[in-house]
Amino acid sequence: MKLHAMGIGYRHDENFRIFRPEGSGDNLLVIFRTPAFAVVGNVRVELPADSAVLYKKTALQEYGAVGVEYVNDWVHFECDEADTFFGRLGIRFGEPVFGVPASAGSILELLKLESISDTPKSRECTGLLIRLLIAEVFGGGSGAAGVAQREGVPAPCGG
Secondary structure: OEEEEEEEEEEEOOOOEEEEOOOOOOEEEEEEOOOEEEEEOOEEEEEOOOEEEEEOOOOOEEEEEOOOOEEEEEEEEEOOOOOHHHHHOOOOOOOOEEOOOOHHHHHHHHHHHHHOOOOOOHHHHHHHHHHHHHHHHHHHOEEHHHOOOOOOOOOHHHO
8 A cells, every 4th residue: 555645633614525526536544533424325424523434546535524623634545445455354445434443543643754754664664554544443443334243354453
């Protein structure tokens, strides 16, 4: 996985909205730190704080504030969407999960530090940290349509 850009704790007003009908051209993980909305399967869904959505690079991205200040973390990256990593952990693109663990913030901070590092290992490490972040966020929360009700899939990273 290759990091393109990221942001931690980005704040916007109560009217903030993203609308990308054909995606952003890369994969996107959005962690909603405040209540928000996201369009899932052409339906607007209200999401509580500490929810997340993982988008495919060409998928509709529509999300934003619900009348209060909006805060999110985000990671634009490149990956092989058919990678067995996603299937092994039961991770589904485009479906929200709830209850993002606090450890996600620590992983994001490590990802930020590694992304500005100028060492031969930094690209490899950023890829591993993106995988860890996705595993933590989507491996432990409870998701829409039973996403978190994955029988037979072990909890990632001992979580």
